[in-house]
Amino acid sequence: METLECIKTRRSVRAYTDEKISHATIEALVEAAKMAPTWKNSQTVRYIAVEDRAMIDKIAAEGTLGFEHNKGILEGCSTLMVLASVTKRSGYERDGSFSTSKGAGWEMFDAGIAAQTFCLAAHDMGVASCILGIFDDSKVAEIIGLPEGQTVSALIPIGIAVEAPNPTPRKETADILSYR
Numbered sequence: 001m002e003t004l005e006c007i008k009t010r011r012s013v014r015a016y017t018d019e020k021i022s023h024a025t026i027e028a029l030v031e032a033a034k035m036a037p038t039w040k041n042s043q044t045v046r047y048i049a050v051e052d053r054a055m056i057d058k059i060a061a062e063g064t065l066g067f068e069h070n071k072g073i074l075e076g077c078s079t080l081m082v083l084a085s086v087t088k089r090s091g092y093e094r095d096g097s098f099s100t101s102k103g104a105g106w107e108m109f110d111a112g113i114a115a116q117t118f119c120l121a122a123h124d125m126g127v128a129s130c131i132l133g134i135f136d137d138s139k140v141a142e143i144i145g146l147p148e149g150q151t152v153s154a155l156i157p158i159g160i161a162v163e164a165p166n167p168t169p170r171k172e173t174a175d176i177l178s179y180r
């Protein structure tokens with residue numbers, strides 16, 4: 001798929017068939033996502049593919065802050081990619097101080113670029129995905145046994161789409177672009 005076509009046709013997909021995503025495909029997606037740019041090439045994003053049904057259901061039940069919409073999405077996926085970030089590196093100087101006034105914000109910035117790179121690669125390979133931001137990060141970390149020094153940045157359920165999603169509206173370019 002052409003790059004622009006991939007960018008423009010990717011949609012968040014929230015309903016998946018029972019078909020499992022193979023490890024070869026998951027590995028190809030991480031191979032692509034790891035090419036995302038990162039703060040000083042710090043590469044702090046980690047990918048935890050959760051396939052265990054009981055673990056996904058536990059995340060759905062206990063790690064979605066009572067948001068039924070996300071609970072339902074997770075219950076319907078057979079692979080949940082958890083994007084985690086090694087903390088206190090992206091946006092930091094070696095002495096532990098922040099490099100810029102954005103403080104620790106660059107950590108999530110890196111995770112966001114990685115998430116979109118992952119989702120675009122998935123779309124290119126016929127795999128549907130949806131970035132989820134509403135979750136209980138400490139509860140998800142506990143359920144998946146995330147190592148100390150890492151935090152959960154995003155949940156990305158993946159699978160084969162049940163149906164082609166409808167396009168979502170976007171603002172007019174003239175409304176979001178300005179020149180100086």
Ligand SMILES: Cc1cc2nc3c(=O)[nH]c(=O)nc-3n(C[C@H](O)[C@H](O)[C@H](O)COP(=O)(O)O)c2cc1C
Pocket residue numbers: 010011012013014069070130131132133134168
């Ligand atoms: C940071 C972030 C958090 C999001 N969190 C959720 C979420 O918790 N649940 C959900 O269903 N969609 C979530 N989405 C998906 C957005 O709703 C979706 O990207 C937006 O509506 C545009 O639709 P599209 O991705 O199909 O173009 C999130 C997207 C982003 C980038």
